[in-house]
Amino acid sequence: GAIGKDGYRHYMEKELHEHPLVIGQTLQRLVDPASRTVVLPDMPFDLASVPRAVITACGSAFYAGMIGRYWLEDIARLPVDIDVASEMRYRNPPLTSGSLGVLVSQSGETADTLAALRSLREKAVHILSILNVEQSTMARESAVVLGTVAGPEISVASTKAFTAQLTVLACLTIATARARGTLDTAGEEALVAALLDLPSRAADVFTSGDAIRRMARVVAEARDVLYLGRGSMFPVAMEGALKLKEISYIHAEAYAAGEMKHGPISLIDRTVPIVASAPYTPLFDKTLSNLQEAKARGGRLLVFTDTKGADRVSAIAEDMVVLPHVHDFVAPILQTIPVQMLAYEVAVLKGTDVDQPRNLAKSVTVE
Numbered sequence: 001g002a003i004g005k006d007g008y009r010h011y012m013e014k015e016l017h018e019h020p021l022v023i024g025q026t027l028q029r030l031v032d033p034a035s036r037t038v039v040l041p042d043m044p045f046d047l048a049s050v051p052r053a054v055i056t057a058c059g060s061a062f063y064a065g066m067i068g069r070y071w072l073e074d075i076a077r078l079p080v081d082i083d084v085a086s087e088m089r090y091r092n093p094p095l096t097s098g099s100l101g102v103l104v105s106q107s108g109e110t111a112d113t114l115a116a117l118r119s120l121r122e123k124a125v126h127i128l129s130i131l132n133v134e135q136s137t138m139a140r141e142s143a144v145v146l147g148t149v150a151g152p153e154i155s156v157a158s159t160k161a162f163t164a165q166l167t168v169l170a171c172l173t174i175a176t177a178r179a180r181g182t183l184d185t186a187g188e189e190a191l192v193a194a195l196l197d198l199p200s201r202a203a204d205v206f207t208s209g210d211a212i213r214r215m216a217r218v219v220a221e222a223r224d225v226l227y228l229g230r231g232s233m234f235p236v237a238m239e240g241a242l243k244l245k246e247i248s249y250i251h252a253e254a255y256a257a258g259e260m261k262h263g264p265i266s267l268i269d270r271t272v273p274i275v276a277s278a279p280y281t282p283l284f285d286k287t288l289s290n291l292q293e294a295k296a297r298g299g300r301l302l303v304f305t306d307t308k309g310a311d312r313v314s315a316i317a318e319d320m321v322v323l324p325h326v327h328d329f330v331a332p333i334l335q336t337i338p339v340q341m342l343a344y345e346v347a348v349l350k351g352t353d354v355d356q357p358r359n360l361a362k363s364v365t366v367e
């Protein structure tokens with residue numbers, strides 16, 4: 001039957017509130033509760049012996065893949081190549097057979113991602129797809145499907161499917177790292193504990209609704225917005241900027257915070273709000289000094305941080321949202337939720353058609 005909005009104003013708002021549930025459901029599939037270890041389905045290849053990974057996807061799913069790259073390189077020490085599927089399908093990269101192709105898609109029907117899947121398969125790459133719709137064209141053409149268990153996503157702007165994709169990529173990273181011998185038992189326990197803690201930390205994010213709506217009033221007045229982050233927070237910034245563009249029609253651009261001084265810093269003045277994702281991770285100090293540079297040029301800083309970063313952020317930010325402090329590994333998953341909520345609140349203020357933004361389709365099945 002038809003899926004209702006359950007009293008929420010839009011499907012997007014309802015789906016935003018499903019983040020904690022969906023992260024929990026996805027973990028239930030991939031984590032054994034007794035041993036607290038990641039258990040992936042049997043695969044027709046050995047994760048220990050793949051020479052490299054190639055990640056490809058479109059839009060938000062691509063940004064999830066970018067975070068996956070940081071994890072696979074850092075934790076599993078696996079070389080990773082990544083590109084948007086519309087480029088990957090025509091790139092013809094040289095690939096050793098037996099490499100791992102990681103395809104990420106909510107629908108499993110995106111034409112560019114499907115074409116990239118087929119071109120990787122022709123190169124004898126093992127196809128592992130991270131899909132929300134497990135009965136889809138991509139599912140049928142993959143050697144392994146890891147489901148995101150997010151349930152149907154109605155809103156054109158993806159929300160819960162994205163955090164579910166990250167949850168799967170996090171588990172894939174742990175399993176790959178274990179297979180390659182780069183993560184010991186204690187290391188795995190710490191990462192799994194951080195993941196299992198996430199659903200309740202994600203539920204805490206909703207207590208920041210007032211602060212997010214306050215930020216939304218500033219963003220809604222802007223013509224252009226700059227999103228900043230470093231490391232695994234850079235794709236979070238990209239996700240925030242994409243979501244704002246999609247549903248509020250405000251131009252936004254995401255930059256790696258350290259790259260700003262190589263160009264976009266010339267854009268900064270009082271009329272271009274800066275939305276930064278800056279939780280207390282090893283890159284916190286570096287990110288903060290980039291934000292200080294922006295502030296010195298008149299930039300208005302709206303910052304997403306956490307309880308450990310809050311004091312230092314409050315000294316420079318015009319406004320901030322303080323999330324619970326979590327393990328660095330899962331920080332990008334948690335920090336995604338408020339940037340999506342911000343885009344939602346801005347779109348509501350602007351009165352756009354939030355669930356069905358102009359010119360967009362939920363799944364892009366043509367090239």
Ligand code: AGP
Nearest residue numbers: 059060061105106107110157158
């Ligand atoms: C996200 O908000 C977008 N609507 C869009 O970028 C989407 O993520 C992209 O088209 C990929 O879709 P898929 O996950 O179904 O492949």
